[in-house]
Amino acid sequence: MMVYFFQVFVIRSYVQWKKTGQNPFVFSRSGNAHDYIGFVFKIMTAISVTVIVLFSFFEDIYSEFLGPLSYLHFEELKWTGAGILIASLIWTIIAQYQMSNSWRIGIDYEEKTTLVHEGIFKLSRNPVFLGVLLIYLGTFLIAPNAITLTLFVLCYFILQIQTRLEEEYLESIHGQGYIEYKKKVRRWI
Numbered sequence: 001m002m003v004y005f006f007q008v009f010v011i012r013s014y015v016q017w018k019k020t021g022q023n024p025f026v027f028s029r030s031g032n033a034h035d036y037i038g039f040v041f042k043i044m045t046a047i048s049v050t051v052i053v054l055f056s057f058f059e060d061i062y063s064e065f066l067g068p069l070s071y072l073h074f075e076e077l078k079w080t081g082a083g084i085l086i087a088s089l090i091w092t093i094i095a096q097y098q099m100s101n102s103w104r105i106g107i108d109y110e111e112k113t114t115l116v117h118e119g120i121f122k123l124s125r126n127p128v129f130l131g132v133l134l135i136y137l138g139t140f141l142i143a144p145n146a147i148t149l150t151l152f153v154l155c156y157f158i159l160q161i162q163t164r165l166e167e168e169y170l171e172s173i174h175g176q177g178y179i180e181y182k183k184k185v186r187r188w189i
Helices: 002-020 033-057 059-065 075-102 127-142 146-174 176-184
Strands: none
Touching (some): 002 033, 002 075, 002 127, 033 146
């Protein structure tokens, strides 16, 4: 998960900034629904990193304070979670690459980007969000506890809201082209 966040958000943001001269993080502190979701994701990321560090290096603290679901601690689940993490990383990198200059973290209401509907976007209208959701699922399978389960469920609901906000925005700037795309391709997969 740490590699995922570093690659998908830090490195990709730097590359995007160097390519376009624009900061791809478009969340602000306005307090609207869009910006609030960005704030919640920052908190979720910080909590995820903390849980991973505790799980990896401080087993006593992890066991005592994070509510591990010990009945789910199976090697098969951990390997499944690791496979999901790797697949999600590859999936998300491909989606970001195919989005090219249209990729942002959040909605940039000031800029009209190109509608991407080829490649992986023929399978999912929101492949990056699907990748993020799978990262939280994989983390839960590797370190099943009350916090990773809560983060996975919270991620699902937050992404449901964010995708709808982005779909409204894309429909407003791309009109009928986006409406036709929505008819052909499912939201998730």
